Amino acid sequence: MSEAYEELVERAAALDAADELAKLRELFVLDDGVVYLDGNSLGALPRAVPARVADVITREWGELRIRSWFESGWWTAPERIGERVAPLVGAAPGQVVVGDSTSVNVLKAVVGAVRLAHTEGAVAARVVAPPSGVAPSGVAPSGTAPPPRAVGAPVRDEVLVDAETFPTDGYIAASAARLTGCRLRAVPAADLAAEVGPRTAVVLVNHVDYLTGRLRDLPGLTEAVHAAGAYVVWDLCHSAGALPVALDAHDVDFAVGCTYKFLNGGPGSPAYLYVAERHQAAFDSPLPGWNSHTDPFGMRPEYEAADGSARGRVGTPDILSMLALETALDVWEGVSMQAVRAKSLMLMDFFLACVEAYVPDGRVTSLTPAAHDERGSQVSLRCEGPGEAGEVMRELIARGVVGDFRPPDVLRFGFTPLYVSFADVHRAARVLGTVLA
CATH class of the missing domain: 3.40.640.10 (Type I PLP-dependent aspartate aminotransferase-like (Major domain))
Structure with missing residues (x-):
């Protein structure tokens, strides 16, 4: 393993250990072995939702029926x-x-x-x-x-x-x-x-x-x-x-x-x-x-x-x-938006650092502003190879890294601080580098 790889793995572990939001990850349904960086298109499923929807269907709709507009608070x-x-x-x-x-x-x-x-x-x-x-x-x-x-x-x-x-x-x-x-x-x-x-x-x-x-x-x-x-x-x-x-x-x-x-x-x-x-x-x-x-x-x-x-x-x-x-x-409940913003910026910075380390020179260009006060919570990379961005994203998804593609040449990666870890970010950038190499 290269020195850069070892350094980035250690850095990801340290950042995850210090992450005050890390405990929230367990509130979501996420697949082992899959890095989900498409929360800017569709957020992950919170674990409590299926049981609540089942109750609405079977009890509130199935049993109470029309009464639920007021007895179950549907109207308000x-x-x-x-x-x-x-x-x-x-x-x-x-x-x-x-x-x-x-x-x-x-x-x-x-x-x-x-x-x-x-x-x-x-x-x-x-x-x-x-x-x-x-x-x-x-x-x-x-x-x-x-x-x-x-x-x-x-x-x-x-x-x-x-x-x-x-x-x-x-x-x-x-x-x-x-x-x-x-x-x-x-x-x-x-x-x-x-x-x-x-x-x-x-x-x-x-x-x-x-x-x-x-x-x-x-x-x-x-x-x-x-x-x-x-x-x-x-x-x-x-x-x-x-x-x-x-x-x-x-x-x-x-x-x-x-x-x-x-x-x-x-x-x-x-x-x-x-x-x-x-x-x-x-x-x-x-x-x-x-x-x-x-x-x-x-x-x-x-x-x-x-x-x-x-x-x-x-x-x-x-x-x-x-x-x-x-x-x-x-x-x-109890989540600080300032903490969410701080982690979001750290995730993006770390992802860009990993992209620089793993992706061959000249293969992608970041469209995401460098200045923190000009960023949302996604990184957009333009593929320099003509017509290849869609193929790259399909290969990333096949290898367990889910982002999305916007024609003609943009790869988008969304960073949801409630459930994305720094280890996720490291893995995503490394797989991206492998695919582009």
């Missing part, structure tokens, strides 16, 4: 589970509701934000900007929402989306723009702060780029968007559960995210919607379903939106997936 699940997600994204109670898919929640958030901008614009067109600290009717108090524009200012008819966004977000943003009479502009994420202007209603941006793993500047961009008088919607799919997210602290307007990646909720588990408390009374969802009615069982023909986070509900929630998610979130 979207808000109740939203309160479990809220601390993981830095939100105070009453602002997160769980349900629907990320795509559906993107539509709600973007259209809702445009409607807020148009309402605020209509007010600004009728009144002179108020004295400091005094808001016109229908507008949130000064300091909590974009400032009113001067009389005669351009209508806000523009939706900005980061040009590198996950494709579905772009599709939904384009549809939202059509629905609201806006135009859509795709702008490189690095240029969004400079491009937002007096015509911008809302900016939709991914907190972590799905392809490269680059972390966006949530505090800085949110501040820039607000300074321009617009609203911001953050997609947290690749950050929630992997690093601290401080929605309230940075005055974010809206946020959405899935729960099946770093939150380990299971395939197709319901997503969540964050609407800042200051916007809830004026939030006009484009999908006013019976579940978000103030009197859902009154079956009235006229729609009247519920108060609070329930306004983000639409139709009957997916109870099986939702309650599986609720149990999956138990693994977060």
